[in-house]
Amino acid sequence: MGYDKFKILKSTAVPLAIENVDTDQIIPARFLKATERVGFGDNLFRDWKYKPNNKLKKNFVLNDDKYSGRILVGGKNFGSGSSREHAAWAIYDYGFRCVISSFFADIFKNNCLNIGVLPVQVSAKFLDIIFKEIYKNPKTLINVDLEQQTIKIEKTNFEENFEINEYKKNNLLNGYDDIDYLLNLKKSIKEFSNQTPL
Amino acid sequence: MGQTLFDKVWDSHVIKKIDNGPDVLFIDRHMVHEVTSPVAFLGLKARKIKVLYPEKTFATADHNTPTRNQHMPVKDLLSKKQLEALEENAKQHKISYWGLGHEKNGIVHVIGPEHGITLPGATIVCGDSHTSTHGAFGAIAFGIGTSEVEMVLSTQCIMQPKPKKMRITVNGKLSNSVTPKDVALFIISKLSTSGATGYFVEYSGEVFSNMSMEGRMTVCNLSIEMGARGGMIAPDKKTFEYIKGREFTPKNDDWLRAMDYWKTLYTDHDALFDKEISFNGSLIEPMITYGTNPGMGISINEGIPNSDDQDGSKKTFLKSLEYMNYNEGDKIIGKNIDFVFLGSCTNGRIEDFRAFTKIVKGRKKAPNVTAWLVPGSHKVEKAIKEEGLLDILKDSGFELREPGCSACLAMNDDKIPTGKYAVSTSNRNFEGRQGPGSRTLLASPIVAAAAAITGKITDPRKL
Numbered sequence: 001m002g003y004d005k006f007k008i009l010k011s012t013a014v015p016l017a018i019e020n021v022d023t024d025q026i027i028p029a030r031f032l033k034a035t036e037r038v039g040f041g042d043n044l045f046r047d048w049k050y051k052p053n054n055k056l057k058k059n060f061v062l063n064d065d066k067y068s069g070r071i072l073v074g075g076k077n078f079g080s081g082s083s084r085e086h087a088a089w090a091i092y093d094y095g096f097r098c099v100i101s102s103f104f105a106d107i108f109k110n111n112c113l114n115i116g117v118l119p120v121q122v123s124a125k126f127l128d129i130i131f132k133e134i135y136k137n138p139k140t141l142i143n144v145d146l147e148q149q150t151i152k153i154e155k156t157n158f159e160e161n162f163e164i165n166e167y168k169k170n171n172l173l174n175g176y177d178d179i180d181y182l183l184n185l186k187k188s189i190k191e192f193s194n195q196t197p198l
Numbered sequence: 199m200g201q202t203l204f205d206k207v208w209d210s211h212v213i214k215k216i217d218n219g220p221d222v223l224f225i226d227r228h229m230v231h232e233v234t235s236p237v238a239f240l241g242l243k244a245r246k247i248k249v250l251y252p253e254k255t256f257a258t259a260d261h262n263t264p265t266r267n268q269h270m271p272v273k274d275l276l277s278k279k280q281l282e283a284l285e286e287n288a289k290q291h292k293i294s295y296w297g298l299g300h301e302k303n304g305i306v307h308v309i310g311p312e313h314g315i316t317l318p319g320a321t322i323v324c325g326d327s328h329t330s331t332h333g334a335f336g337a338i339a340f341g342i343g344t345s346e347v348e349m350v351l352s353t354q355c356i357m358q359p360k361p362k363k364m365r366i367t368v369n370g371k372l373s374n375s376v377t378p379k380d381v382a383l384f385i386i387s388k389l390s391t392s393g394a395t396g397y398f399v400e401y402s403g404e405v406f407s408n409m410s411m412e413g414r415m416t417v418c419n420l421s422i423e424m425g426a427r428g429g430m431i432a433p434d435k436k437t438f439e440y441i442k443g444r445e446f447t448p449k450n451d452d453w454l455r456a457m458d459y460w461k462t463l464y465t466d467h468d469a470l471f472d473k474e475i476s477f478n479g480s481l482i483e484p485m486i487t488y489g490t491n492p493g494m495g496i497s498i499n500e501g502i503p504n505s506d507d508q509d510g511s512k513k514t515f516l517k518s519l520e521y522m523n524y525n526e527g528d529k530i531i532g533k534n535i536d537f538v539f540l541g542s543c544t545n546g547r548i549e550d551f552r553a554f555t556k557i558v559k560g561r562k563k564a565p566n567v568t569a570w571l572v573p574g575s576h577k578v579e580k581a582i583k584e585e586g587l588l589d590i591l592k593d594s595g596f597e598l599r600e601p602g603c604s605a606c607l608a609m610n611d612d613k614i615p616t617g618k619y620a621v622s623t624s625n626r627n628f629e630g631r632q633g634p635g636s637r638t639l640l641a642s643p644i645v646a647a648a649a650a651i652t653g654k655i656t657d658p659r660k661l
Contacts, residue, residue, distance in 0.1 A: 017513075018513070018514055018517065019510050019511050019514040020391055020392070020491050020510070020514060022491065022626075022628045024607075024626065024628040024629070024630060024631050025628065025629060025630075028630055028634070029261075029607040029608060029609045029631075030608065030609060030634075032233050032261075032262075032609060033233075033262060033274075033276035033277055033279075033280055033609070034236075034276070034280075035236040035237070035240075035279055035280055035283045036236070036237065036240065037237045037240075047629065047630045047634055047635075052616065052634060052635065075511065075514065076392070076510065076511075077391060077392040077395070077425070080391050080392065080425065080491070081327065081626060081628060082326075082327050082341075082607075082626075083234070083325060083326055083327040083329075083341035083342060083343055084233075084234060084325075084343075085234065085237075085325075085343035085344040085345060086344075088343070103392060103395070104395075105392070105395060105425060106361075106395055106396065106425065106427050107327060107341055107342070107343060107427070110342075110343060110346070110358075111343035111344075111345065114343060114345035114346065115345060165218055165219050165220070165359065166217070166218035166219055167216050167217075167218065167219025167220060167357075168219065168220075177345075178345070178349055178356075178357050179241075179245070179345075179348060179349055179352055179353065181357075182222065182349055182352070182353040182355050182357070183247075183352065183353060185213065185214060185222060185353070185355070186250075186353065188213055188214065189213060189224065189250070189353055189354060189355055192213050192224050193224070193251065193354065196224065196226065
């Protein structure tokens with residue numbers, strides 16, 4: 001199935017300056033009981049966002065009106081833990097289209113790419129600068145250009161390139177998905193399967 | 199130049215290499231459970247396509263199942279709906295399905311090996327990060343997201359860039375009371391939870407060759423906790439003995455042909471890894487975690503480290519200690535605990551129950567400790583009863599629950615209450631992992647047993 005194309009995203013960003021944010025924080029397991037991909041955004045960072053009595057925790061960044069936007073900026077090793085794609089769905093469903101960090105866990109990164117959320121890996125130094133600029137001015141705009149593979153903090157000279165493989169880049173730019181690609185390889189897959197011993 | 203075990207298995211499964219893109223990898227075995235599969239099946243429905251090779255996919259219910267009264271209708275309506283969706287999807291697509299109450303039911307990573315679905319040289323995936331468990335047999339096994347579950351159902355392939363290769367060698371003789379779990383927690387504490395991200399690990403050295411298959415599964419299971427997509431161990435005599443004669447293992451001439459192939463599955467002496475790490479196994483002590491990620495582990499008699507000595511941010515480290523209500527420099531030994539959980543795909547196999555039982559035999563469970571003993575499968579449950587372990591456990595004040603993932607991820611009712619401490623043989627100590635506000639200390643079945651007896655963190659060697 002296709003998803004929204006990703007070309008250029010210019011947005012303010014939400015700073016979550018914590019390392020090792022794991023998928024159990026992004027979406028706790030008790031919210032994985034759905035049989036459809038709906039409503040996960042409400043439970044994004046559920047236990048950091050709400051007290052046990054369901055009142056908002058005022059000091060959590062998603063509850064701070066100062067910060068908003070379609071970009072989430074996280075600390076090093078973002079998305080570690082489980083393979084639950086629900087974590088990426090929750091981020092998408094909440095309204096984010098891009099996650100920036102200095103390091104991503106593997107499966108989480110793949111899951112994001114597969115649903116049209118762009119994980120942008122920047123240097124540790126650049127990540128620090130982004131956090132500082134957002135804290136200084138929450139209206140700071142960040143410009144993520146997938147075609148050029150650049151990330152720039154608007155009205156500053158801070159800019160960096162990021163890596164993404166050509167295949168995935170092309171998918172995101174055009175809203176293509178892997179299954180359509182694989183379905184076109186069916187003949188080779190069947191030939192391969194006929195030879196495989198297992 | 200020679201090839202690594204990983205290269206041999208990976209390269210032989212690549213259908214197509216995409217320039218500056220991922221490899222198209224053929225998948226031999228696919229396992230699905232109720233939580234990460236329903237949206238994938240909806241995708242098939244929307245595309246109006248069928249499962250390409252239903253005989254290569256196996257379905258079981260484990261994540262979201264009760265561990266009591268499994269013969270009764272499931273009370274939680276959302277869980278019930280998810281379980282019914284799996285059953286319906288399996289039926290519609292002619293996938294073998296071992297649902298709740300089925301004699302072959304259990305945790306996906308426990309039943310795969312038990313029934314010979316897990317084989318050397320195979321590519322195995324499942325929508326669960328602990329799929330790395332199956333690497334113990336010399337398979338390439340790793341967890342995938344739901345989009346990829348849909349890919350495998352529809353095309354038996356996924357698209358993955360080939361990971362880099364790391365070899366972790368542990369030689370030496372393990373001390374008394376040091377288990378495979380301790381070896382894994384030790385390695386993760388040295389590498390951190392992101393130290394192997396981007397790599398596929400091969401474990402080698404005498405510690406792993408001396409380990410039972412169950413122990414190897416525990417080690418490979420925890421590969422993901424250092425960020426590795428998976429970990430594997432070259433198959434040997436023990437591997438072949440374990441799989442021989444199991445339901446889905448090749449038979450007769452097929453077995454002989456398979457053995458010829460499996461015997462080629464080792465890393466050539468001149469093969470190169472992107473990274474090599476080695477440890478002295480004789481220095482490893484019983485381990486326990488004190489924080490909120492599996493890399494925050496220490497040997498049981500050590501103190502909690504100081505935030506100044508951490509590689510990561512001080513803020514994150516202190517946030518973690520605050521959550522646990524521990525202080526820098528605190529001794530972990532002697533800390534009070536409230537719950538003990540024995541089970542999960544990490545330590546829910548028969549060997550784990552034997553180890554636990556050996557410690558508690560002739561002793562009594564501490565009155566302040568609630569213990570949940572959850573076998574990884576019905577097969578494990580049956581063995582616990584047949585070997586007489588259940589009688590010993592009962593005499594010591596323990597009871598046995600029915601199989602499932604249970605308190606490892608606390609999707610069902612098995613939730614550790616807010617603020618309570620649980621010594622858990624599972625794999626993750628993340629905030630709220632075992633229930634909102636729960637505090638988890640990861641350890642081996644032996645350390646868990648000692649804690650269950652005394653009600654506090656105890657060195658099993660001093661019990």
